[in-house]
Amino acid sequence: MGLSLINQMAQEYTLELDSLCNTVLNVNENIQAVSVINKQGRAVHKIARTGTGLPMQEQENEMLLMQAAITISMGRDFDEPLGEIGYVHVERKNLSLFSFPIGDYIVLVTSKAAIGSISLARKVATAVRRYKILP
Template identity: 35%
Template sequence: MSQNVHVSNLEDYLVHGVEFAGRITKNGRLIDYKTRNTVTLSDEQKEMFFMSISLYESMQRDFDENLGSVKYTITERKDFRIISIPKGQDIIVLIMKGSFASTIKRIKEAINYMKTTS
């Protein structure tokens, strides 16, 4: 079940450096997104990319009882940082340039605010 977090509502919280913000299902399907068009992936690459994020998040849940639940995951690449934030059955995915720690906090605050006002 989706928690009605609409990525378009996060726009005010996206700071400099966020190139893509999206919401994917537990199966890796992109259902909502905002982009600045600097992330260039083919449709096939996007599908595989989001499926890999979803699979990784799913596999991490196997360790929740022993290690606690995942709050967010960061993958740092040469030019981008990919942040995934599990929210219920969905996953918020951010692709960024530059610093990211304060952005994660702001995105989580925005998501929590939207859940209380929905």
Template identity: 30%
Template sequence: MAAKKVDLLDIVQKIINLDSKMRFAAIIDSKGNIREAIMKTGKTNLKSQKEEEHFCKQVAQRRAMRKEFDRSLGKVRYVHVEREKVSQMVVYAKRNIIYFTMEPEMPINTKIRLITKIKKLTVGL
């Protein structure tokens, strides 16, 4: 029996629609290639296309680097970077990476709630 094809666009749309302060969501493969991505309507990208692609490559490289510490420290649950203009979050699925951004200074409990929902949406990836 053939494996069910996952609709990545549908998953990314669901992630973007989780909260009004979401800006961008992407599913990235282990090499850092963007498999699917959406910028929320009405939001402007803070990075150029080339910068976005370069950033995603680095996200994948950092995942590989963090794996070195999985045995001693445990697996990474999520990565959170708070910048002046945007909050950046990364969640690791089995074979893919989910990268999303939101407006800065959102309460941490809201971010944790979003991370939990995104992990449930992407459990099969």
């Protein structure tokens, strides 16, 4: 496989992730950021609204991403008897976190707290299902 083909595939992959993140971000104005993370909890892509960064150190942010990955991973242990995870929701005082498994990745959505969580989760899940992340 030539280097130019690899570069082209990487660009297409980035455009697909951009499209996914922007689609989810546009679901609701209360959504602050959308990240795509891998199984190890590392962000492979992120889009955030201006001025909505979390008041955390980089190391704390990495730990938050790892926590989301571990929660989804452990939940998958029960896929056979209980069915696949649709999403995981964590409600905190200052924000809500939603984790949506999609293939080998997780779409992590942060939003303002105290909004219609179930309604928002359903809308985001519908948007996420339209995408198929490349391996």
